[in-house]
């Protein structure tokens with residue numbers, strides 16, 4: 001081949017490589033752009049700020065401010081009171097609302113609000129019969145109007161919202177009663193039913209995911225490290241250990257849903273552990289993560305030069321001392337990196353959790369005590385999946401918000417792994 | 429002269445007695461019927477072409493061959509009136525120290541490198557005691573002056589020659605009686621080599637030193653006794669001067685004159 005042909009071949013190859021990288025980068029940029037544009041609005045919410053003067057004769061009929069008796073008034077009773085209060089506030093601000101039906105007026109505010117107000121009053125009955133301010137969620141459609149999801153035109157065809165409501169919302173916004181701002185509750189409120197997307201949050205899912213990652217950390221890491229040490233340093237090399245080795249590599253390639261099936265039959269049907277609980281999810285994810293961490297740990301143990309072990313043995317250290325004093329500390333950064341990547345994998349895993357019932361609608365936080373791991377919860381990726389299959393576009397927006405949260409966790413964990421690897425990288 | 433007789437008596441006392449030592453790796457014979465006495469307070473050099481079994485024989489003394497999966501040692505090796513195979517390897521290796529071909533400091537501080545042996549064998553009562561042991565070992569390893577201000581920096585940051593002296597200091601910190609050195613200078617430059625050789629000269633005052641070397645000049649410079657190995661056999665074992673001036677075996681002669689090697 002002539003020199004010229006060789007050079008042009010090299011050029012072509014370089015060009016192909018550049019093109020491949022560019023396509024990859026472009027896809028990444030598009031992914032981030034679409035996720036961010038769809039998900040960022042989820043961190044904002046439209047609120048209505050009202051000055052309340054709640055009538056005690058309606059909400060505390062016995063009049064002795066006993067929360068036990070006040071519980072008799074349901075959220076329906078509160079809905080009526082809140083609508084009255086809204087009218088008073090609108091009048092005070094000089095806004096017209098006669099053209100709206102009673103129902104339209106009521107639906108300006110989220111269906112979550114009565115429960116919110118009722119909870120506040122039962123906590124502190126002295127709130128009755130005096131003025132105080134409270135910030136309530138606006139209806140999800142009105143929120144959507146300020147995020148571009150809903151327009152006056154689409155509202156004409158929508159049974160959930162009318163153009164008149166949007167008109168009033170605009171006036172309320174000008175009067176300073178209504179505003180769209182950052183919504184921290186997205187991170188700590190539980191999920192909400194189909195009719196009130198504005199109240200849905202990631203609280204239960206984050207707690208559930210946290211419990212599961214904790215379980216994986218506590219179970220998978222010691223197990224994996226012990227297995228790796230045993231196989232690398234102590235196990236005899238024979239057919240049996242070869243078989244174990246091959247199977248560990250095979251397990252790492254098993255589709256994750258298989259671990260869900262295993263978890264369902266082993267942990268739920270056989271061991272009778274509760275469904276939807278982080279303990280079962282954590283155990284399934286532990287099984288799934290184990291091979292990854294074992295393989296990473298073995299690789300880092302193998303990478304420690306044998307001369308280090310020989311030095312320790314030569315000084316009279318026992319084999320166990322040589323391994324635990326010298327080999328393991330040298331391998332630790334690599335093991336840690338593998339662990340973090342395994343945990344990130346576990347955090348993002350959905351399929352096995354669907355099978356063990358973590359897809360259920362859970363509004364109660366699991367308790368913060370250790371028993372919490374036996375109580376129903378959801379997980380971040382499952383919650384995300386859950387929201388995408390609901391009809392209301394407001395939930396799709398929240399799902400995109402959840403994707404951002406998940407991605408932030410993933411990127412943070414992977415960055416941590418990279419930083420640790422760079423920081424402890426050793427040249428022998 | 430009374431002095432010399434006492435000196436001679438000490439020199440004549442064997443530290444390790446090897447009889448008919450045979451080593452196989454799997455079914456490959458690496459060492460055949462080697463018998464030799466390692467003397468106290470003497471530097472013994474093992475020379476011979478590479479692959480002749482010098483390292484293998486050296487590793488018999490501190491049972492490092494035990495750590496090689498398919499290695500089998502037979503024959504008799506007596507240390508301190510007892511078969512080496514009957515000694516506990518942990519205490520044996522504290523008393524028979526080893527320095528390896530390639531400097532292999534632990535990736536820890538200089539202090540922790542030297543203190544490791546005394547720590548695992550419980551040789552110090554307290555921190556001050558341990559500090560003393562570390563300083564003494566580093567002084568005898570001729571490294572103290574160079575590192576006394578940076579004891580807590582990592583040992584892998586030293587130069588090659590310093591690392592090897594650190595490894596020697598680490599080995600002598602457990603107060604061994606025998607020091608085994610497997611080609612300790614092969615990875616070092618001439619200046620570092622000279623320093624180590626000087627150190628070996630010092631060490632023989634208190635230890636019995638066995639050194640494997642591929643350099644005949646080195647053997648001539650540092651040792652009093654020399655053993656010549658060839659293809660797994662001990663060909664000749666004698667005073668170093670005699671080996672180099674009047675070898676009794678033709679194979680030894682051709683090796684030291686450079687005809688085999």
Ligand SMILES: Nc1ncnc2c1ncn2[C@@H]1O[C@H](COP(=O)(O)OP(=O)(O)O)[C@@H](O)[C@H]1O
Pocket residue numbers: 453458476477478479480481482483484485496
């Ligand atoms: N771990 C081992 N496994 C198998 N054979 C070995 C091993 N170590 C050494 N040998 C063999 O034993 C013989 C002697 O080796 P060695 O003692 O290292 O020689 P030397 O140190 O004199 O160069 C060589 O033929 C070598 O191939």
Ligand SMILES: [Mg+2]
Pocket residue numbers: 482483484610640
């Ligand atoms: Mg050798």
